[in-house]
Amino acid sequence: MTDNTQRPDSGHADRTPDLPTQYAPADVEGPLYERWVERGYFEADAKSEKKPYTIVIPPPNVTGTLHLGHAFQHTLMDALTRRKRMQGFEALWLPGMDHAGIATQNKVEQQLAEEGKSRDDLGREQFVERVWQWKEEYGGRILGQMRRLGDGVDWSRERFTMDEGLSKAVQTIFKKLYDDELIYRAERIINWCPRCLTAISDIEVEYQDDDGELVSIRYGEGEDSLVVATTRAETMLGDTAVAVHPDDERYAHLIGKQIKLPLTDRTIPVVADTHVDPEFGTGAVKVTPAHDPNDFAIGQRHNLPSMTIMDERGVLTVHGPFQGLDRFEARSAIVGALREQGRIVAEKRPYTHSVGHCSRCKATVEPRLSMQWWVKVEPLAQAAGDAVRDGRVKIHPEDMSKRYFDWVDNMHDWCISRQLWWGHRIPVWYGPDGETICVGPDEQPPTGEGWHQETDVLDTWFSSGLWPFSTLGWPEKTPDLEKFYATDVLLTGHDIIFFWVARMMMFGLYAMDGQAPFHTIALTGLVRDEHGKKMSKSNPNSVDPLDWMDAYGSDAVRFTLARGANPGADVPIGEDWVQASRNFANKIWNATRFALMNGATVEGELPPVEQLSATDRWILSRLNATIAEADGYYDDYQFAKLTDALYHFAWDEVFDWYVELSKTTFMAGGEPAKVSGRVLGEVLDVLLRLLHPVIPFVTETLWTTLTGKESAVIAAWPKDSGFRDAAAEQEIAVLQQVVTEVRRFRSDQGLQPGQRVPAQLDLSGTALAAHEGAIRQLLRLQPAGEGFHATATLPVAGATVALDLSGTIDVEAERKRLTKALAAAEKDKAQSTAKLGNEAFLAKAAEAAVEKIRKRLETAEADIERITAQLAGLPKG
């Protein structure tokens, strides 16, 4: 099956794996993915007997392309579903896209603008038609990129929020909410984007500190005057009052009076309102009910009229010299005019204050009084909060739930109408006599003279709020809905808790009779650059993950992202780290090549324990412990710890030690080599399966080559056999200690790694007798022949290694080394003695801790004795 990786000159003739010496991801990844899809591995079966495991994808915008944030979340979701599939669940990862109202409409409008046209030139129907065309032609590029990443989604269930079925879901729930009086229409101050020409919800407003200027303007004349401060001078033309605090003595004489509004022929009242902070500015506030949410509230309390002075594009409409000016032009013009009249008392510039911007186009939001549709959020939000409070839905990591509660417990009604054309049109019809009818999906809209449908569409988050069940067929009781709802995990960035997560909770609980849409909400951080800085399109640090996938393979990108995934925390990623991951993939690749060249196999039963060497028992013990560890991390969404554990087990233990030790066995041949081959086969088989959910491509290639089986995608998940062998682990730990210590000596002595040295090994104080051959091999030690003269004797962990360096020994280096070792041992002894002399410690510390210290003391004392003797035996310098 790896014919695409074969090279004619790939070496040994006997049992040659068809693997080149370097892993070349590009050759493998594309074809593998398409094969998986063709074989239907990712298609879930609603009729299956298996337990379901469901994740719905946070639907990317149709306009979107894959960025690192997607790659990150997709990697984790893919790993979760792939593992569950291997564990025998009916795993469904459902893909799809969001129609993304404003974003998409803007895109197509831009396109039209290039043709010199506007949406009005086309008219609503044609424009919407055009958007659909755009979608067919350019939309959904991200879907191809998801294939590239390796996302194991069920393409047969791909959904789009504007699909017929999903539109029906929207209409159904709208009708239900309307009938339950949870949807209503009202005139309020809303956030208006003068560029997109639509209302937007509170959370679609991004606040940022902008430089403005705070001007103080004198209103009224003489005695009957006061000074107000504002950053929005242009709105003064719409002022209908000035407000002061009721207890503010400075203005007590003015309350209730009318004062002259400059630049107009109007007079406005001075009202008393506790909202005013007497400490701030002059303690007097101009009140513009139609253009400021606070002022609107004041207006309501005092029955003030609202005067709208701008049109939907932010152009002044009041008669007079300022008519036709844009709001920003008007601001400076009006300040200029006031200055001429001597009414500007003070100016402060720049004055930094927080200004709202449209999250879509960054235009400054204009508070605007208008008629909109609202969801009455209170009962829904209550239920959404309770579901988490009573533990039916878990938020992971847990401290993120505070944010969730803060939001759902203080939610304002949700403005759901948008003055756009692209989206779900509100299913309400207005009659000639002022009637309003909400039309359900199975009802006929009213016909006849004078009836017309609401022109507004719904906020795009309205339909995405239905995503966990609309995609499964709701409102029909489909087998999918039956089988796969509620979903298991919602995995998404903490930045859309409010936009999306809370809304799905509200709608899910409401539509599905109190059954929450997911059991667990796993919140991830945001992807950052290698210095922890935010990546954004406007920053040069922004990276296209496709570039990295081209250079290092999808697996490398995936592994890097998973490795950075500490729950809820932001993920820094840099190209160096992707390289490191690629190196890891290459390492596994070569280790598997080595194994195959030495007869590693998965054929037959594992040999019984009696036939296994300590080395074999050690690695199998560690292997099973690693399975258990990996399972724990997978279950807890601890991807950083998971990948770290597998990385170190694979590289440090299997590749650096087990494979190295097994070389001796393989060279010797015979039955032990066979046993080792079977064990190595087992270790790699399991390891590759453990890694497969995170790095599916390399592991698939290697695993199928190793096992000859169809695919790792449908392989069984490894099970911890429970086999542990503490004695073997201890034995190998001692072996490692001996080898490392002697290597350090060799290195200190300046010996070249390959240089053979005659040596005598005394392993009688250890359990390492059986490993002498391996130790000699790892340390390049020759048998001590005729005339052997030990120039250095190294005592390590009960073993003694005597080396003959035939007078070439560097006495000074050795003295230095020994002195250092002696100091370390003495420090250890001192610390341990102190500890053991501490009665409070002995009384309170755990038995194991005390035992550990005793052992340390023992070792230290033995070391001091040996090292002292060695130092004494060194020739004088």
Added chain:
RNA sequence: GGGCGCAUAGCUCAGCGGUAGAGCGCUGCUCUUACAAAGCAGAUGUCGGCGGUUCAAAUCCGUCUGUGCCCACCA
């Protein structure tokens, strides 16, 4: 203005009461029966400052400083 979080090796981060860890980077030696995208060995930290609790504190408490994020109707 409120809330939350973070300060540990040059960089990015684990550890969260019992001898300071990882990856990358750095130094030296190496083509050694897979892998130089590698191997072996090595160096590097008063765990942000100051107090406190404890036999024992990077780890718990207080406080200060720096820094990041979220929320809020700062005219």
